[in-house]
Structure formats: C-alpha cells, structure tokens
Amino acid sequence: MFSxxxxxxxxxxxxxxxxxxxxxTLARMGARLALNYAHDDSAAAQALGRVREIAPKSVLxxxxxxxxxQTRAMVRRAVHELGGLDIFIMNAVSTTTKSLLTVKPHSFWxxxxxxxGGFLISMQELAGLISDGGRxxxxxxxxxxxxxxxxxxxxxxxxxxxxxxxxxxxFALGPRGITVNGLGLGLYDxxxxxxxxxxxHSFQERVKITCQRAALRRMGKASDVAGVAGxxxxxxxxxxxxxxxxxxxxxxxxxxx
Numbered sequence: 348m349f350s351x352x353x354x355x356x357x358x359x360x361x362x363x364x365x366x367x368x369x370x371x372t373l374a375r376m377g378a379r380l381a382l383n384y385a386h387d388d389s390a391a392a393q394a395l396g397r398v399r400e401i402a403p404k405s406v407l408x409x410x411x412x413x414x415x416x417q418t419r420a421m422v423r424r425a426v427h428e429l430g431g432l433d434i435f436i437m438n439a440v441s442t443t444t445k446s447l448l449t450v451k452p453h454s455f456w457x458x459x460x461x462x463x464g465g466f467l468i469s470m471q472e473l474a475g476l477i478s479d480g481g482r483x484x485x486x487x488x489x490x491x492x493x494x495x496x497x498x499x500x501x502x503x504x505x506x507x508x509x510x511x512x513x514x515x516x517x518f519a520l521g522p523r524g525i526t527v528n529g530l531g532l533g534l535y536d537x538x539x540x541x542x543x544x545x546x547x548h549s550f551q552e553r554v555k556i557t558c559q560r561a562a563l564r565r566m567g568k569a570s571d572v573a574g575v576a577g578x579x580x581x582x583x584x585x586x587x588x589x590x591x592x593x594x595x596x597x598x599x600x601x602x603x604x
Contacts, residue, residue, distance in 0.1 A: 349581050352377035355429035356580070357422065359383045359412060359469065360439030362394035365486060365535060368569035369436055370394070372577045374402035381425040383408045383439065404429070412439050412465030413457065422472040433478045434580050437466050437509070438486040442502035450501055462505040463512070470516055477525060482580040485513050485529035486572070487591065489599040492531070496553070510591055517589030526588035528579050533557065533595025535567045562597030 356373050360366040361382035370380050379402050384391040391407050398405045406428045410421035426432045441461040443454040466485065473483075487506045490496075495503040510529055517527040534557045557566045575594050578584055593599050 349578065349583060350377050351434070351577070351580055354378045354433040354580070355381075355425075355431050356434035356436065357381045357383065357408075357425040357429075357432060358436040358438060359421075359465065360486075361436070362387070362391040362407075365532070365569045365572050366436070366438035367394050367397070368573040369438065369486075369576045370398050370405075371401065372570075372573035373434070373436075373580065374398050374405065376577055376581075378402065378434065378580075379429055380405040381408050381429055382406070383410055383412075383421055385409070385411050385439070411461075412469070413441070413461040415464070415468050418465055418468045419472045422469055422476065426476050431478060432473065432476055432481070434482045434484075435469065435473055435477065436484050436486065436576060437469065439465060440486075440502070442499070442505070444498040445501065446497045447500045447504070455501055458501050458505055459508070462502070463508045466509050466512060470512070474520065480524040480582075480585070481520075481526075482584075483513075483516070483520075483525065483527040484576050484579050485509055485527075486576075487529045487531050489531040489533050489593055489595045491591075492599050496549075498549075513591070514589050521588060524585065526579070526585065528588060529591045530572060530575060530579075531591050531593040531595060531599065532572060533561065533567050533593075533598050535569065535572070557596070557598060560598050560601045561595070562601065565596065567594065567596060 356378045361370045362384040395407050408421050410417040412418050442458045490503050491507045513527050513529045
C-alpha cells in the first residue's frame with residue numbers, strides 16, 4: 348500500500364524547502380524524479396545528490412516558469428528523461444511583497460505570469476503527456492480563505508486563481524482517472540515565507556501568533572506537507588479530486604480571539 352514504485356514525478360520548485368522534502372518522500376515511496384529549479388545551481392546540485400541517494404535515476408531541469416517555452420520544454424524533457432510522467436507537483440512560487448494598492452502593474456503581472464501562468468502552461472503541456480490515472484498536486488496557502496498579510500496580497504490573488512484551475516482541471520482530466528488537488532499551507536519556515544513576511548520582526552511575530560492560535564500549537568514542518576502530498580499521489584487516493592486540503596495545524600478554522 349501507498350507505493351509509488353515505477354512512477355515518474357515532476358516537481359516544479361523541487362530543490363529547496365517543502366519541494367525538496369516532497370521529492371525525498373516521493374523517492375522513498377519508489378518514484379523517480381525530475382526536479383525543476385530556476386536559478387540556484389549549487390542548491391539544485393546538492394538537492395539532486397540527496398534525492399539520487401534514494402532514487403538514482405532522478406534528474407534536474409532548469410527552467411524559469413515565467414517563460415512559456417522554457418515551461419513547456421521542462422515538461423517535455425521530464426517525459427523524455429524519465430520515460431513518461433505520472434505525477435506533477437506545482438510548488439514553485441515567486442511574488443512581489445507590495446500591497447495591491449501600491450504594486451506596480453509590471454510586478455503584479457510578473458507574479459501572475461510565474462505562478463498562474465506557470466501552472467496553466469505546465470498543465471496544458473502535461474495534458475497530452477501525463478499517464479491515465481496520473482496525479483497533480485498544487486502547493487498553495489491557507490490565506491486564500493481569508494485576508495492575507497499586506498506583503499502577501501498579490502500572491503493571494505495568484506494562489507486563488509491557481510486553486511480555481513485545480514477545480515476546473517479536476518473535471519477536465521477526471522475522465523482519464525487523473526486527480527487534481529491542492530494543499531493549503533499555513534506558516535512554514537522556508538525562504539519564501541521569510542521573504543514574504545520579512546526576515547526578522549514580521550516573520551517572528553507571525554510564528555508567535557501561529558503557535559498561539561493553531562490547534563497543534565506549533566508551526567508546520569516540511570515533512571507535514573510531504574506526507575499528505577505523497578498520499579495524494581498514490582492509487583489509494585484515487586477518489587479524492589478537485590479538493591483544497593488545509594495542512595496548517597488548524598489555524599485556518601481558529602477563532603480570532
């Protein structure tokens with residue numbers, strides 16, 4: 348049970364933080380992996396080394412998801428390098444930290460292009476290549492359910508659009524047995540979280556609030572996400588689709604008191 352033996356997975360944003368932990372989990376479950384990254388060659392090489400200790404046939408795919416052709420080529424290369432594709436995890440993220448009322452249109456549309464556009468274009472290319480019974484998992488956030496922090500307003504708009512894509516594609520791909528789901532994360536100690544919330548005071552204040560209000564009285568760990576993502580990729584999760592599952596320690600349903 349809960350095996351991904353002989354499955355091939357592409358993880359967009361798979362060399363750091365939550366994405367890397369998902370990669371390691373899927374590798375332990377038997378999958379071979381293509382890890383996408385955009386810029387940090389050194390971190391990517393280190394990540395691949397860790398994954399290859401478990402799944403030796405895994406590969407790196409450098410691609411900027413803001414670029415349509417690079418994104419489409421990433422998907423095609425994953426299929427070629429892995430000999431097929433069964434799983435796609437969309438974890439890559441990029442954003443401006445300006446509020447909606449102060450963000451420049453250029454920065455707003457760049458955030459939309461990389462996040463919403465990157466996901467949509469990947470799925471357009473994947474649709475004809477992913478195997479029947481495949482799995483798609485979007486890594487999103489719980490701030491799409493409520494007001495986000497001022498520095499994550501633009502990202503909240505992007506993530507809300509991506510979650511809408513999840514619901515639509517669940518029906519478009521469902522007849523082939525392909526499931527499409529998303530995970531809504533709470534606060535995790537990642538580079539992107541620290542960037543969005545502020546490296547010092549703002550982030551630490553948010554950690555304090557999370558630990559006070561979450562049902563589990565702690566912030567999330569990357570392994571918390573990876574376990575749920577891994578399950579959604581299995582055959583046993585074949586009747587779960589079109590869903591946003593909160594992996595946030597309960598904070599999204601907590602009283603504001």
